[in-house]
Amino acid sequence: MACALSCLRAFFIILSIAYVLVGLAGGIASGVFIYIWQTTTEIKQLFELSNSQETFNHVVIAMGIVTAAFGAMLIAGFVGCCAMGRRHHNQCCQDVLAFFALLITLMFTAAVILLAVFRNKLHNGVETAFEVNMHAYGNVGGAVIGDVADSAVRAYVDTTQQSQKCCGSTGFESWKTLGTSWATANPMDLAPTSCCFRPEDALCNRNVAQMYTRGCSSVVGDISSEVFTVIYIVGAVIALVSLIEMLTACYMARTSNKGGGCCCC
Incomplete structure (x- = not known):
């Protein structure tokens, strides 16, 4: 004992x-x-x-x-x-x-x-929010979505896609399938240049081989x-x-x- x-x-x-x-x-x-x-x-x-x-x-x-x-x-x-x-x-x-x-x-x-x-609610919320940002991305003239101006949305989406090496909410196709205003204004492009490995390369966003294909929601979901x-x-x-x-x-x-x-x- x-x-x-x-x-x-x-x-x-x-x-x-x-x-x-x-x-x-x-x-x-x-x-x-x-x-x-x-x-x-x-x-x-x-x-x-x-x-x-x-x-x-x-x-x-x-x-x-x-x-x-x-x-x-x-x-x-x-x-x-x-x-x-x-x-x-x-x-x-x-x-x-x-x-x-x-x-x-x-x-x-x-x-x-x-x-x-x-x-799961957290992951779904992130995906929904990123899609809202994608819709706001193409607004012109400093349009405001909620309290966020177009320039701030663009900076946020571009930074996220470059830093996380992703494109769109579920992939580069989502820029078109979601019917974003950016896609309407850029019918020849697959996604913004921030989806490219090298955004400075001309027309990189028209060649899938030069773009990130994984969706940003998946990346954020994996991190969470x-x-x-x-x-x-x-x-x-x-x-x-x-x-x-x-x-x-x-x-x-x-x-x-x-x-x-x-x-x-």
Whole structure:
């Protein structure tokens, strides 16, 4: 029994240190993500144009839960270090640790479920928004779509197609099939020159061999899938470890010294 408790104590000390480090790093990273998500004009523009503000807000809520969960991990890490650093374990402190472990498990589980539910809506919202931008791309005279002028739309679409090496929403054909005003004004061209490998080459947008053929929605979808996959894996692992920690803390609370009040340190 004494050997088992010593091994559990060592496990908790290592786990608590890891919680402090992961909680601090994860909290900062998710906080930065929320800040960028809410303050980047292009992202807001995408969701506003596609009437997907609800999906935008749900992503913020989910990442807010993740940030709070990382904060709980940071606190749990300090509580665990403090509790296990004592020669005689305190039952009350173990109960506090078990509570935080349960809280972390529930928060990460809720965030992963919320992101999974709105994953497809997020992808569809991005595709719809990009198509709206494509329709606005060919407007002349500084026409305004929502709050976005034609020049801003052009810059956004061109930058996206060049940086992500994609063309149109679902491929270069979508510039024609969607009946965009740009296609009407440029019947001989397949897509804007920003779809070309080398936009400066003359008539490059009339030769498929010189153009990107993959749709921008697919590229954005792949990026979001990779991000969400990482979040799912990290969230599931942390939730599982926290559940194990909660059960172990409850066990140690039942077998620890019951004296010393409720002070962890």
